[in-house]
Amino acid sequence: MIQIYNTLTRQKEVFKPIEEGKVRMYVCGPTVYNYIHIGNGRSAVAFDTVRRYLEYRGYKVNYVLNFTDVDDKIIRTAQEVGKTAPEIAQKFIEAFNQDTAALEVKPACFNPKVMDHIPDIIEFIEALIEKGYAYISQGDVYYRTRKFEKYGQLSDQSIDELETGASQRMGNEQQIKEDPLDFALWKSAKPGEISWKAPWGAGRPGWHIECSVMATKHLGDTIDIHGGGQDLEFPHHENEIAQSEAKTGKTFANYWMHNGFVTIGEDEEKMSKSLGNFVTVHEMVQKVDPQVLRFFLATTHYRRPLRYSEVTFKEAETNLNRLRIAYENLDFRLNDSQVTTDQDVELLEKWNQSLTQFTTEMDDDFNAANGMTILYEMAKWLNIYAQEAVVSRAVIEQVLVDYRELLSIFGIYFQQELVDAEVEALIAERNQARAERNFARSDEIRDLFKEQGIVLEDTPQGTRWRREK
Structure with missing residues (x-):
């Protein structure tokens, strides 16, 4: 039974999808004006891991991640380098896809883009105007925030607190709004900027409207899970709720999930492009x-x-290597394994208990840290079993299949090394040299392997080798 911490209610709730066996999941993607930093990468990886675990538990996940391909930052970048906004956006969409592929992030089922949804956005805004939730002012369109009674619920802020902050803002925009709390749905065109025609004048969408439009268009008026970074909780996701529920009269998302920041430096400052510490x-x-x-x-x-x-990254490298070596140790024993042994049933029963423990931990709000603790215990089991004098092929094959499957939830894959004929020949020569007590040649071959990053391990079952990671 999966439980999810719902930001909206600030408590864990049993996950009940709208449609049995299926999950509608929308995650806010990047504004494509630059390469993503590790903090952005964390969001992509976090929700990819959530998706993978849901799939592991048998759900079919319709995973939608958008690209914000028109925005002030994109327009500014385009002007600085003498290119068009679509050119800049396309460059960094491709970069995002390449970088996340390197991180084993599965492609989304669909990646909607703002510029492909302008008619839908205009239609959505028209509906809000008709319902009295939006108004036109000097070519801009604004949302009447106070009209939506639940505004502030997601970020746990009262309208008075929000009003105090909004009243301190400056700029021409504040002069043409009915209320400082109101936010833009449509921005009128400025000279030289990309724009589209709309009933209230040429311009482009505000930031928040795009996700309301694309989420409801591709996943329906109510979705199961909406995800994003903690920095999107307010105002972006708060505004999405206000827009979407005002238009449809329905709950926008049943579960709101927000990933934590990546921090850097002694002060553990949030990593961000605006701070330049990314x-x-x-x-x-x-x-x-x-x-x-x-x-x-x-x-x-x-x-x-x-x-x-550097320290935390090195720890990750060390821990990953522990898991990899455990896999390789047991995989190596397939070479001299028996088909089955008398202990198979007992061994697999204990192994299945670990699988159940893993599921229990991950069902608790996708607790990756606790899930990894179970995997470390499994790695110990692999290492211990690999040292047994007699091992079962049936047990090894089942254990390695399960082990690989659990690691794949975290996007980790261990590729078996290709057999290198030259390495195998040198190992055979080294073994012969040792048998003939030609230790000088034996040491020479070992030193050569060391230079090439190849580690030799002499085991009771023979000499094995692996490349250092």
Whole structure:
């Protein structure tokens, strides 16, 4: 029984999908004006892990992640480099897809883009105007925030608190609004900016309206899960609820999920482009094993902050290597395994208890940290069994299948090394040299392997080798 911490109610709730066996899931994607940083990558990985676990538990997940491809930042970037907004957007959409693929993030079922949904956005805004939830002012369109009685519920803020903050804002926009709390649904065109025709004048959508339109268009008026970073809780997701429920009269999303920030530095400051303290995924995957970065991002509980430093990253690398070596140790024993043994049933019963424990931990709000604790215990089991004098092929094959499946929930895959004929020949030569007590040649071959990043392990079952990760 899966439980999800619902930001809206601030408590864990039993997950009950709208449609049995199916999940409608919408996650806010990037504004594509630059490469994503590790904080953005964490959101992509966190919700990919949630999706993968739901699929592991038997659900069919319709996963939609949008691209904001028209925005002030995109327009500004385009002007700075002498390109069009669509050109900038397309460049960084492709970069996002490449970078997340390196992190083993599964492609979304659909990636809607703002520029492909302008008619839908205009139609949605027209409906809000007709219902009295929106109004036109000097070519802009604004949402009447006070008219939506539940405004502030998601972010747990009262209308008075929000009013105090809004009244301190400055700028021309504040002069043409009915209320400082109101937010833009449509922005009138400025000279040289990309724009579209609308009944109230040329312009482009405000930021918040796009997700209301694309989520309801592709997943229905009510969706199961809406996800995004904690920084989107207010005002973006708060505004999405107000817009969507005002138009449809229905609950917009049954479960709201928000992932924690990636922090950096001694002060554990939030990583962000605005603060200039970010490291891009694009840079990282060129320098480090992308599997280690994925493991680092995926194995802390999604709601907790994740501290990025050389130390924490190295810890992730070490832990991933523990899991990998355990897999390789047991996989190696297939070479001399028996078909079955008398202990198979007992061994697999104990193994299945671990599988049940893993599910119990992950059912509790996708607790990756606790799930990984079970996987570390499983890795110990693999190592211990690999040392047995007699092992069962049936047990090894079942255990490795399950182990790989659980790791795949976190986007981790262990590729078996291709057999290198030269390495095998040198190992045979080294064994012969040792048998002939030619230790100089034996040591020479071992040193050569060390230079090539190849580790030799002499076991009772023979010499095995692996490449250092």
